[in-house]
Amino acid sequence: MLLEDVLKEYDYYCLAKGFTHKTMKNKRQELKQIKHYLINKRGIVELENITVHDLKAYVRYKQKSGLKPQSIVSMFKMIKAFFSWCEREEYIKVNIASKVDLPKVPKVILKGFTKSEVNEMINSFSYKNYFEARNKAIIAMLADCGLRAMEIRGLLSINVKETTILVNGKGNKERMIFISPALKRILIKYERIKNSYFLNKDTTDHYFLSYKGSEISHVGLDNVIKEAGRRAGIEDKKVSPHRYRHFFSVSCLLNGLDIYSLSKLLGHSEISTTQRYLQSLEDFELIKKAMPSSPLMNL
Structure with missing residues (x-):
């Protein structure tokens, strides 16, 4: 054949x-x-x-x-x-x-964000205009929900509820994410500014919009994330969606969430993926099962 x-x-x-x-x-x-x-x-x-x-x-x-x-x-x-x-x-x-035997991947210890750095990146944006408010909401949601870049870009307004977010992840698999009070406060202000900015303008149904009223591009989101790192003066770490997912994961585990629940929140189909993902956190498997806790609420 x-x-x-x-x-x-x-x-x-x-x-x-x-x-x-x-x-x-x-x-x-x-x-x-x-x-x-x-x-x-x-x-x-x-x-x-x-x-x-x-x-x-x-x-x-x-x-x-x-x-x-x-x-x-x-x-x-x-x-x-x-x-x-x-x-x-x-x-x-x-x-x-x-x-086929594959080369061994060296174990790299990822230098994650500190609470202070995340706080500074979120607060580096204001509410003075739509783009400032949008960028603040994006960084806050990345840190507090651990979403992938594609999930942030593809997020629809109809799926952002009062206390939850319905996320369409890899392989079109849906999962529910909790909105903490700290994040909700930011989103409420963002939505108010967004509705005013795009009043009587044609837009797509995406929650985060570009200046044209369409879905944010991959490059556009990358620029927002890099700008947050620049404003916060972060020079020794790569500022990327992956780092925010790492921050979210580590924060949840240290605040008591079990790895099985974390795996579901991250949208991993297998727990082994979560274990490899968190290889930089020593002895994370020893953390006992407890109620989940919001990273932003603990800043």
């Missing part, structure tokens, strides 16, 4: 599964690269002719090109998923990708 044909069928399978645009883009890019390698470097055009040695050679090829271990592991997850699907469809007898 031609590799080209199988990859095309797999692409439609992934579309039917409802993967996000970003996930589809990453899958297509990586599978396109390995297809090009197998055809042009190894002379393989048939799926059945691919061996474990070919896949191991591809990993070595990626290593020589300078790709970091973490990137190789992330990349190969998509390749492994493809071969796993081929096995289920009985196009191959076994998933040969599962027999």
Whole structure:
């Protein structure tokens, strides 16, 4: 069976599964690269002719090109998923990708935000205009809810309730997030300024809007986050959505939330993902189960 044909069928399978645009883009890019390698470097055009040695050679090829271990592991997850699907469809007898040893990812201790730094970033924005109020609300929600960048950008106004937020996460999986009183106070002011700013103007249904009244772009959100770090004078740490999720996670655990509940709040399908995510927090598994507590309420 031609590799080209199988990859095309797999692409439609992934579309039917409802993967996000970003996930589809990453899958297509990586599978396109390995297809090009197998055809042009190894002379393989048939799926059945691919061996474990070919896949191991591809990993070595990626290593020589300078790709970091973490990137190789992330990349190969998509390749492994493809071969796993081929096995289920009985196009191959076994998933040969599962027999490939991957480089060990060095354990990196993430230097997270302190409560003081988060407080300074939130308070670096005012309520003097729509954009100041919007940016303050974005930073506050990132820190107090631990949302992903795509979840903040795609958040709809109808899903922000009185005390909860309905989040549409990875794989279109929905989850409910609690709105603390501290965050609610900021959101109330933001919504009032937003409604006044966009009065009689056409807008999308997104909760956070660009100056055009549309969804904030990836670059636009990144600029907001970097501006918060700049205003707060944070120079020794990368200011990113990931760091806010880390702050949220660590704060929740230190305030008594169990890791199983935290895993659900973060939108992780498996608790092992949460454990890897929090590898910088020593002995977090020893923290006893208790009621969840808001990071902002403890600033």
